[in-house]
Amino acid sequence: MFTNLTKLDLKDKKCMSDAGSPKLCMKALPGEGAERSCAYDGARVVLMPITDVAHLVHGPIACAGNSWDNRGARSSGSQLFRRGLTTDIMENDVIYGGEKKLKESILEIATRHDPKAIFVYATCVSSLIGDDVDKICQEAEKELTIPVIPVNCPGFLGDKNIGNRIAGEVLFDRVIGTGEGSDEKIPLAINLIGEYNIAGDLWGVLPDLENLGITLQTAITGDANFDDLRSAHRASLNVLICSKSLTNLVRKMEIRYGIPFIEGSFYGIHDISETLIKIATALEDPDLLERTLVYVKTKEEETRKTIARYRTLLENRQAILFTGGVKTWSMVSTLAELGINILAGGTQNSTPEDFQRMKALMDPSAQIIEDTSSAGFLKIIAERKPDLIVAGGKTKYLAHKTRTPFLDINHGRKLPYAGYQGMIQFAETLTRTVLSPVWGHLRREFPPKEGEQDD
């Protein structure tokens, strides 16, 4: 009943230890405090931003109750995806099985919320008690007019990356290409894969695409609606934004639908321009390429001019970078744009390739953080004493205890950092953080030591 993991494209997973990279995405040991997440979380990260569908979690309260509506993915339309829906498996369901409850729930949600489709997430407990989620979804689908799509992602299958991949498989098998409309390719239409519109990131990129005459078929899955996703196969190009976790999806789309793919990033001036040029090149439209070359040049100048004053304020500061996926290397170049040096970088959920790419961009003296636990994080901050920390939200409050300026670049943030506009936002926010007067107060000894009173 589970996605056969051996069928997934694991080509990128060849051992890179020869190349000097740490073991990435290895199994976490019990008790070591690696602070990673599970396959269910990975699947929901990819699928839950789909706006006009219902996301029903077939599990006990821990899976949905602690986590619903907690990511900053934004929607320009339906808010249905923000509903926390769960079968809330109780003791009796564990004993007698939860299939009936699941089916009733699906039917009720279809009536009450009128979704375009229902995604049903299996969890550890529902899998252990042997509920056949696939079968129930099929049965419910027969009684309804909408797709009911099982996502077999119990947490024990592994970490987030595996969940991402499973979600990619689900999209490929059950969503993409299932629409009723035409299958014809739309020229100059692209999919942005791995862009989840966190804090409205996608909206920072759209104006640039529009200005160039590129249409967005759909993001996978930021601000995406179900119908656009179903027609994702009509795009002429796939642009893979976030790391490698959806590589299996783009490879399969290339084989089945003949859609080529490229990788890119919309964080940092250099990467945005490079990505736009790569898109234009891959779309094989000479006019577009010419337009793009002119456009990125103007935009780069404009943006650099705007952020120049921030650069003056931030230049030569020392940062520790602690993030995951594509953000590892794209953040290195974003920080470099502002004249910030990276003392050390850590990666969670990054692939060896992401890592190698980051390594190439960083100063050779920069350290790689291998211990991704809180303890490892604290140790490196104590050793390297950075001027600022750039990381995901879960280390935010830990960083504050070290009295070091901190910027959240993951899903907890409120402001978009993608695109040229996002770069300006990023520079502005980072400056505000680093130059905030509160750090001085936090570091001042009180009461002052003898002889320091007159200072």
Place this chain on the structure above:
Amino acid sequence: MTEMTKTRHYQGNPQKNSPALGATLAYLGVNGLLALLHGSQGCSSFIRLQLSRHYKEPIPLNSTALLEDSVIFGGWEHLKKGIEVAADKYKPQIIGVMSSGLTETYGDDMVSALASLRLERPDLKDMPVVLACTADYIGSMQEGYQRTVEALISTLAGHCTKTTVLHGTSTGCTGTGTGTSTSNSIGANANSSSSSNSNSSPSPSPNVNEDPVLSIALIPGCHLTPGDVDELKEIVMEFGFKPITIPDLSISLDGHAELEAAPVVQGGTLLEDFQRLPECTACLSFGLSMEKSGEILQQAYGIPHVNFPSLTGLTVTDEFVLTLAKISGKAVPEKLLRQRSRLLDTLADYHDQLGGLKIAIALEMDLLYSLASCLVEVGAELIVALAASQAGIHKLSLPIPIEVGDLEMLEERAGQSTLIIANSNGRQAAGLLKIPHLRAGLPVFDRAGYPQKRWIGYEGTQQFLFDTLNSVS
């Protein structure tokens, strides 16, 4: 639509948090403790995020990181390994383990795993390990917190060595606190504790006779914020008592800029405070869910125990203050009388606005009862009262029936109210209905300072009424 909700099979916009989250919260109030969740990595990851966005604090919570193989072969070895690695790597004073839906479903026997580990690793023989059964599919945050406080007390308090099977569940958990500490284990560990007056003697505090101050045990429920617990201790100290608070969130999750962040809990109840529990003059527990914890102490050591389901409101605070006066043999301190007088004046000044309130409230039971009964006491009308789980709904009464419900139900039923009281997730309902929303409970992530709020005692009740009135104006 309401017809349908009565027979609804799913939870829509749940207000429940998982029991393991409640367990984490209880463990976070114990100094030097390392919390270890026996489950897959997502279980702990979601709890960390949820508590972190509520308290704006780092949440130290470790995991046994179960994978598919442990699901097939059992998580026994993972649990042993987890305790071992955590003990070796982080050197905690205490390890607090909680189970999850995953491990309870296949029935991992935590007690025997621990016993087996102690045989293999004699050096860990004396490491206090608390085991709490928190299957995700039984109850909510409040129940998880409750079970964990009970496990903490029965494992760590004084000479409590007898095997107590407190709350076996039907799915394989054989009870908590069994065989986890021997009489000398706590004494041996006191050496490594941070307190200056710790003594290697296993006997309870040797300086009991030199200390004229009467100790009193306080057991706050999870409906009290770190600010509330602080207020509680202050009131008790007004009567000359020295409180031992279990667990004590007021010095761990109070949001202070501690000097060193660490992967184990800093602040909170000291291990030697647990040892000193038997000396307490009295035990006061707060929130109905904490009643059983108080009874455990009463039964084990003959300490008189009183439970206060609520501390928010005039009458309940009066009762609390009079109880303290009686136990201490002292008159009610001037400071509290002054606070009471101010509260009375506030009630008079705002009686009309308070009387006009129509309240829709959805919270975990103890907090629901505390806030709702306070509002009823001052003349407000309750429109709907939804508890997160079953526990206690038949033992406590409000003018309207208390039902178990989620926030989708709140959305369907709160239309006639003038104020919604719910956690931050109630924002969807409040937004759709365009009704003001006072944040309470957990999580509260979109308002500043909730964990520091004091809504108990005379002054706290006054503050709660002000916050309520300011939400609707």
